[in-house]
Every structure is written in C-alpha cells, then in structure tokens.
Amino acid sequence: MIFIAIILGCILGAILGINAPMISYTYSSYLAIAVVAALDTVFGGIASVVNKKFDIKIFISGFFGNAILAILLTMLGEKLNVDIYLAAIVVFVGRMFVNLGIIRRYYVEKWTSKFSKKKEKSK
Amino acid sequence: MIVTIGIACLILACTMFMQFKIVNQTDITSIETMREEELRQELANWKQKYEEVDQQYEEVEEKIEEYKNKKQSDSETAALVKEELEQSNLLLGKTDVEGEGIEITINEAPDNDFSIIKASDLLSIVNSLRYAGAEAISINEERILTMTDIVDINDTFIKVNGQRILAPYVIKAIGNKSYLESSLVGNGGYADQLRNIGHDVKITQMDKVLVKKYNGEITYKYISD
Numbered sequence: 001m002i003f004i005a006i007i008l009g010c011i012l013g014a015i016l017g018i019n020a021p022m023i024s025y026t027y028s029s030y031l032a033i034a035v036v037a038a039l040d041t042v043f044g045g046i047a048s049v050v051n052k053k054f055d056i057k058i059f060i061s062g063f064f065g066n067a068i069l070a071i072l073l074t075m076l077g078e079k080l081n082v083d084i085y086l087a088a089i090v091v092f093v094g095r096m097f098v099n100l101g102i103i104r105r106y107y108v109e110k111w112t113s114k115f116s117k118k119k120e121k122s123k
Numbered sequence: 124m125i126v127t128i129g130i131a132c133l134i135l136a137c138t139m140f141m142q143f144k145i146v147n148q149t150d151i152t153s154i155e156t157m158r159e160e161e162l163r164q165e166l167a168n169w170k171q172k173y174e175e176v177d178q179q180y181e182e183v184e185e186k187i188e189e190y191k192n193k194k195q196s197d198s199e200t201a202a203l204v205k206e207e208l209e210q211s212n213l214l215l216g217k218t219d220v221e222g223e224g225i226e227i228t229i230n231e232a233p234d235n236d237f238s239i240i241k242a243s244d245l246l247s248i249v250n251s252l253r254y255a256g257a258e259a260i261s262i263n264e265e266r267i268l269t270m271t272d273i274v275d276i277n278d279t280f281i282k283v284n285g286q287r288i289l290a291p292y293v294i295k296a297i298g299n300k301s302y303l304e305s306s307l308v309g310n311g312g313y314a315d316q317l318r319n320i321g322h323d324v325k326i327t328q329m330d331k332v333l334v335k336k337y338n339g340e341i342t343y344k345y346i347s348d
Contacts, residue, residue, distance in 0.1 A: 001125055002125055002128065005132070006128065006129065008132075009128070009129040009131070009132030009136060010132050013132060013133040013134065013136025013140065016137045016140075017136060017137040017139065017141045018140050018144065020140075028142060028145045028146065028149070031138060031141065035139050035142055038131070038135045038138065039135060041131065042132060045127075045131065056127050059127060059128075060131075063134075
C-alpha cells in the first residue's frame, strides 16, 4: 500500500517538476539542500510507518522544518564563507542510511519469516 | 498516513526534477553560474595567458620593425642604384634624350664630284658642336658616343657606328642653341666653309630636339675594372 502511494507521488511529482518553470541557477544550491532534507524526512516517515510510530504532525513539521532549516543554514554558511551545507548533507544522508537500515531490516525479517512459515507448512 | 507520505513524495519528486532540470540546462562552465573562487581562478589564468600573448606580440612587433627598417634601407639603396644607372645610361647614350638644341641639315651640292661631304667634314662639325658644349649628338639618328667611328668607305659613303648613312645628313645636337649655332656659322665656322663650296647647309634652332638612343650593344673587350 505504502509503495503504491510513494510511486504514484513520485510519478505525479516528476510530471509536475518537468513542467515547472525554470529557477535561476543561483538558488539551485538551496533547492538541492532542501531536496536532501525532504528526502531524509520521507525516509524517516517510511521508517516510522514500518515501526508503527508514525505521527503526521511530526512528519509534516519535519518535512518542511528540515528543508527550511537546511536552506537557512546554507544561506548562513554562504554569508560566513563556511560550507555549512556540507554538515547538513552529512547529517541528512547519515540519517537516511539509518532509516533505510530500519526499513530494510523490517522487510527482510518479514520475508524470512514468511519463507520459514511456508517451509514449515510444506513440511 | 499513506496520503501524507504520498503528498510528501510528490513535493519531493517535484523539487527534485526541478533541480535536475536546472542542473541539466545550466552550463556549469559559463561565467554567470561560476562561483567567485572559480571566477578568480579563471581570471588569473586569462591574465597569465594575456601576458604571454602580449609578450609574443611585442616580440613579433619588434621583428616586424626590424624587417621594415631593413626593407626601407634596401629600397633606398635600390633607388640610389637605379638613379645612378639611369644617369650613366643617359651619359652613355643608351636612352632617348630631349632638350633645346639645333638641327643641321646638309644637302650635298649637285654635280660636284670634288667636294662631296666626307667623314672629316662631319667629324669637324661634331667637334665644333662638342666644343660648343653639345651634350648629345646624332647624325641621321645615329647617336654619337665615346667610341663612335665616322669613316669614309672608298669615298662612296660614310659609316657612323658601323651603319651606312647617306645624304642628306641631319645632325641633331642638344645644348645651348645659340652657342651651338655660333660655333658653326660666322667667321671660320665650318657650316660657312661648306656653304662656300656649294653645299646647302640649313641650321635651325629648336626648343625641343629629340636625340635617339644608341641601338647597338656597348661591349668592352680589353678594359677591365
């Protein structure tokens, strides 16, 4: 069920994104960091669904909050002449791997249990 | 729950594709999209290149200047040599010359076997003209040069420059016309002497006499530099 929602959302988003107007290259670094933040939140959301701890308020606030914070950090970094966005990327990507690990573990366990059940049944 | 994640995915994919589009369509190497540091680097590179090219340009410019100088001096010497050559040709009689002077026409006296015009008569006239400062002389269009011979052949005809010439004799001379004429006429003038023995000598002063060039080849066999 959740995969259907993700795939549908991605396809619709892709169509929208392709038809969207061009944004100046100046803002592309902000957009990129926002994308990474949003990606992290989505993975976090999926992981929480898997863990059955999903909270819509936390998800939405995280989705926008992380993205905005990441953009603000990038701007600050540009003003300070420090590449703060690198830190944001490290944190987000690290969390993405953690969440991905949780999701992976869940499904692997699910499938192995299914498999073993089938085996038991066939026995 | 699922709808929320779907919407989140939609927004995510939307922004992602926007970003892809930007990255795809933007020329990263073009100046507008470069970061300050890259621009600085590029600027330094171009500056260095500019300096190198400028140096090369200066070297080439110097070379061109050198060649130009050389060429100028070459053409100067060439012009000098040419002028000299023209001058010597003029003096030697290898060019047509023009100027004020006189024209002497001598018609031999009819039926007078004793006093036909001889080479010595012509020589005397030429000498007189030379004495009067003639710069160029020709007899029947044969230019009188330094080694011109005026000789009788068997008392029948006269050869000038090895060419046979016949009466009437037309002698042209360039020089001061009144000097030239006065050297021939008057007391003891050779033209008068010729007239006295019956020849018809006509002298005309002209403002423009054309003396033709010597047509043969001037060659020296025994003279060496």
